[in-house]
Amino acid sequence: MQTRTPPDPRGPARLVVSGVSKSFGGLSVLRSASLDCGGGEIVGLIGPNGAGKSTLINAISSLMPVDEGEVRLGDRRISNTTPQLCASAGVARTFQNIKLFARLTVRQNVEVALTSCRRDRPDRAGAIDVDALLDGFGLLAIADWKAGALSYGNQRRLEIVRALALGPDFLLLDEPAAGMNAVETTALIGSVQRIRDAFGCGVIVIDHDLRFIMTVCERIYVLDMGEIVASGTPEEVRRNPRVIEVYIGNERARRRPATAH
Incomplete structure (x- = not known):
């Protein structure tokens, strides 16, 4: 990362x-x-x-x-x-009940958030590298998979990555380890x-x-x-x-x- x-x-x-x-x-x-x-x-x-x-x-x-x-x-x-x-x-957040765009790919989920960051927080957007974020959470190899097809653990990780693509000063994680071994x-x-x-x-x-x-x-x-x-x-x-x-x-x-x- x-x-x-x-x-x-x-x-x-x-x-x-x-x-x-x-x-x-x-x-x-x-x-x-x-x-x-x-x-x-x-x-x-x-x-x-x-x-x-x-x-x-x-x-x-x-x-x-x-x-x-x-x-x-x-x-x-x-x-x-x-x-x-x-x-x-x-302030960005994840949810106890995962809220991804299930029909979009992993990369598209992150790029949607980055688009919002470029509009609302342009000073942060320039430092965000989508590939680096995905790689840091082990998601780069499946970047073209549909989010709805991911395992539960990978969906949790993707939600964190998507929140980070908003360029937050504070990140709120609601039950991020739920369901993980x-x-x-x-x-x-x-x-x-x-x-x-x-x-x-x-x-x-x-x-x-x-x-x-x-x-x-x-x-x-x-x-x-x-x-x-x-x-x-x-x-x-x-x-x-x-x-x-x-x-x-x-x-x-x-x-x-x-x-x-």
């Missing part, structure tokens, strides 16, 4: 989520959730099913409006705008780290694979019932009694083989 974006002389802006709340009818899904991510930082977001993780990512990318609070990229407010404005401001997950760890090194962008990752999250992230936030209940380094989060109670302990129990009685 040879794509490299020149450093911004003004210094990297921060992506800051401040006091975001969201309800659906009478159900409160997010309660004053706050987090931040700096340029070149890899931040994790974990929590039990139904904790509100994908809702928070949807709010950050303006896929849904927030009821209270705001999301800012540097001095620009990006919450309650549109996904298109978020992307043009520098241990070898694929290990390769993904290296890929996420190379993304940060090559692009200088901040990365926010949601995933249930604790080994993946604890290995790839420098800081982690823990969400439970819509609230951020802990944050810190992987080691701090791993040892936090509240996190063990609401999440890590339950995850270990869920993965433990059943014992016959």
